[in-house]
Amino acid sequence: MSYDNRSESIVHVTTSPSSSLRTRLQKKTEIDVLSVSPEADLETVLETERPPDAESESSDGPGTPSRSTEISPETPAESSSELPESEFQRPIAVVLELECPEQTSAVLERIRTTAPTVPTIVVPSSGSEALAAAALRANADDYVLTDGDTEPVERIVDTVRSLRESDGDSVGASATVTKSAEPMPTSETAETRLAAETADGKYHRILANELPDEAFVIGADGTYFEAKVRSDVADLYSMSADELMGKRLERVFPDGVAAELQGCVDRTIQTGEIQSIEYSVETFDGRRRYEARVVPIDERIEGQRAVVWLARDITERAKRERELRSRQDQLETLNRISMVVGQVIDTLVEAPSRNAIEREVCEQLVDSELYCGAWIAERTGEGTLSYRTGAGSTETYLECVREREFDDEWAVQRAVRTGKTQTETGIPENEAVPEPLRESARQDGISSAVSVPISHNESIYGVLVVLSSREEAFSTGERAGFSLLGETIGFTIMAVKNRQLLFSDTVIELEFRIDGGETFSFDLSEEYGCTCSLEWAGTTSGGRTFQYVTVDGLAGETVLEAANAHESIEECRLIHDGENSCTVEMRLSKSGVRTLANHGATIRDVAVENGVGTCLIEVSQDADVREIADALTVVYENTELVARREVDRAVQTAAERRNRMLDQLTDRQLTTLRLAYYGGFFDWPRESTGEEIAEAMGVSPPTMHQHLRKGLKSILGEFFEAGGGTP
Missing domain, CATH: 3.30.450.20 (PAS domain)
Incomplete structure (x- = not known):
């Protein structure tokens, strides 16, 4: 497209000095393109009359300015006499390459005030609804996206041509539009644009492009x-x-x-x-x-x-927002659950008994209003569950639970059997739930439940079941919180039992007979006719169970060989080996001794001879003997309680026990211990070496170490073995 009259130009308003649109426009139209910033003196640029001296200049003369001129705010046009010739060229259109809606509106308003007949075309590099709306409200003549399917320069030229022809070239009769290299485009878009220049035509064009x-x-x-x-x-x-x-x-x-x-x-x-x-x-x-x-x-x-x-x-966005709100609700619920669990744990510290612990847990969970019911069942020796306590408004469901024998394989039994938290959703229609419980759930509005094993050190005391009317209750984070609660309840139950036993003046002594256990000591004594006696059993902080066992009537090498071949032994180490007796350290995969300790029992003696075991333990007067017997039956099937006796403990003050320990030490052992203690030998790092302690005593270092070890063994023996017992 060419213009016979060189006195006209296109004004290009842009904030980008490196914009390629100016070059492309100039190449396509072969007329001057004047690039200015939005802050430039547009009012002067848009003046339509040229001064007389400018009219006499030849456009092809030596003073002809470049057909691509820039005006920035730093070089404003103060008056028409100071502007270059090209800036007096009549603008046939203003092209706005801006991205800011507010800036676009302001520039269009200035153009409409100064030159209302000049066509305006908004050409953003990346459009937006806000920008399209701004163009609409400011009465822009067209809106063209540079990243659209149509070449923007073609659209700009078509728009200018259609507007000029429809207005009878009102912006300049002397200018004629011809095509220098190709015929005039007659695309449907151009014809539609020409025919649609009614009151709403410009809106139709903008709608067709920003969409x-x-x-x-x-x-x-x-x-x-x-x-x-x-x-x-x-x-x-x-x-x-x-x-x-x-x-x-x-x-x-x-x-x-x-x-x-x-x-x-x-x-x-x-x-x-x-x-x-x-x-x-x-x-x-x-x-x-x-x-x-x-x-x-x-x-x-x-x-x-x-x-x-x-x-x-915005369907996908709305979906993401719903998911986000759901996650936020879940997080809020989880925070509330964490607070409730924390409050329950805090109250467990002061609970005086197991009954109080279980009752407090159920009541606090229901009082939080997050759950509609909670109940606890204990594990019996027959492998079944027995209801202990419960709370909540779900009276029909709880009554059904109290009267029911738990002989079905559902979530509650699985939690006890596997030791892992189990969840159930859609309980009223869940066929895995027994029908009487489903009917009760429908009546009480119960939708979901979680079954949490109450355990400590692999010993499972029972199960906590929490009920909710929320269909999607018990998320992963919620289940983790309940798993922690189950472990805390188990630990607290054991701690209460131990505390009751520790402060009791009178204890209950229980004697059990175990026929044919499947552990290593039973198999070894039955095969070799030896006697296995437990010295001590305990659990490390890492959860490993160790036993120190003395075997009479068998050499250490034979015991080691048999232990390494037995499936219940994970590791075995020889501690002492005599002619016909040895002591070994064993790490076991399961242990009845550990089960007893987890139920608050103090083990006084355990011996196995010819495949038959005798176990003597002490428990507090408040202990549930049936519960302990049932727990031992889980490990050893043929277990029988053969005796129950009340035993009075001798009251001994701390001073009396201290004097008893000192009486077992020789003078040399006591002197060595005192010099080592006050000399910092037991500090880390040491304040005194063994050689320095020996020099203070006037003996050799080996002699000093001999006295030190014997003295320590006497004290530790009094501490660990006085009255017997494990642990």
Whole structure:
């Protein structure tokens, strides 16, 4: 395209000095393109009259300026006499390559005030709904995206040509438009643009280019004047964009939605401000969620006010927001659950008995209003469960639990059998739940439950079951909190038992007979006719169970060989080996001794001879003997309680025990211990070496170490073995 008159130009408003649009425009039109910043003196640039001296200049003369000129705020045009010649060239169009809606509106307002007849075209590098709305409200003549399917320069040229021809070249009769290398484009877009330059034509063009997903021009009475739907989503609707024309909102949407949308149109027209609204649309692909920006139009269309409705499909965003809200709700619930669990744990420290512990746990969980019920069952020796206590408004369900024998394989039994937390959802319809419990759940509004094993050091005391009316209760984080609660309850039960035993003046002594256990000591004594006696058993902080066992009647090498071949022994080490006796350290995979210790029992003696074991333990007067017997039966099937006796403990003060320890030491041993203690031999790092202690005593270092070790063994023996017992 060429212009015979060189006195005209295109003004290019941009904030980017490196924009390629100016070069492309100039190459396509072969006329001057004047690039200016939004802060430049646009009013001077847009003057349409040239001074007389400028008219006499030849455009081809030696003083002809470059056809691509820049004006920045740093070089403002103070007056027309100071501007270069090219800046007096009449602008045939203003192209705005801006991204900021507010800046675009301000520049368009300045142009409309100074040169209202000059066409304005907004050409952002990346468009937005806000920018399109700003162009609409400021009466831009066209809106062209540079990243669209159509070449933006072609669109700009088409727009300028159509506007000039439709106005009878009102911006300059002396200028004629011809095509230098190709015929005038006659595309449907250009013809449509030319024919559509009515009061609403510019809105139609902008709608066709900025589109989010849907855009409409809607009248004040809800009538569709224009409709544009993106081609890749048009098939989702039962009514096409063309079929919408002339219809009202109430014929397109259900009554409730139509009223809401009409209300948004009314607010937009009444306030004259852009409104936002979200709404749902039923499509062949299901319910879709849309967000709309509703922009008022100043001109009347078909005699009434109207709005431009720009809608974007936000279904995926709405889904993400719902998921985020759900996660936030879950986090809030989890925080509340953590607080409840923490409060329960705090109260367990002061609980005086197991009954008090279990009752307090159930009541506090229900009082939190997060759960509608909670109950606890204990494990019996027959492998079944027995109801102990419960709380909550789920009376029908709890009554059913109290009367029921737990002989079905459901979540509660699995929790005890596996030692892992189990969850159940949709209980009223869950066929894995026994029918009587399902019916009770329907009556009490129970939807889900979690079954938490109450355990400590692999000993399971029972199960805590918590009920909820929430369908999606007991998430991963919630289950982790309950698992911790189950372990804490187990630890507290054991601690209470130990405390009761420790402070009792009178204890209960229980004697058990065990026939044919499956552990190493039973198999060894039955095969070799030896006797195995337990010296001590305990658990490390890492959870490993160790036993120190003395075997009479068998050499250490034979014991080691048999231990390494036995499946219940993980490790075995020879501690002492005599002619016909030895002491070994064993690490076991399971142990009845450990089970007894976890139930608050003090083991006084354990011996196994010819495959038959005798176990003597002490428990507090408040201990549940049946519970202890049942726990031992879980490990050793053929267990029998053969004796129960009350034993009075001798009251011994701390001073009496100290004197008893000192009486067992020789003078030399006591002197060595005192010199080592006060000399810092036991500190880390040591304040005195063994040689320095020996020198102070006037003996050799080996002699000093001999006295030291014998003295320490006497004291530790009194501490660990006085009265016998394990641990």
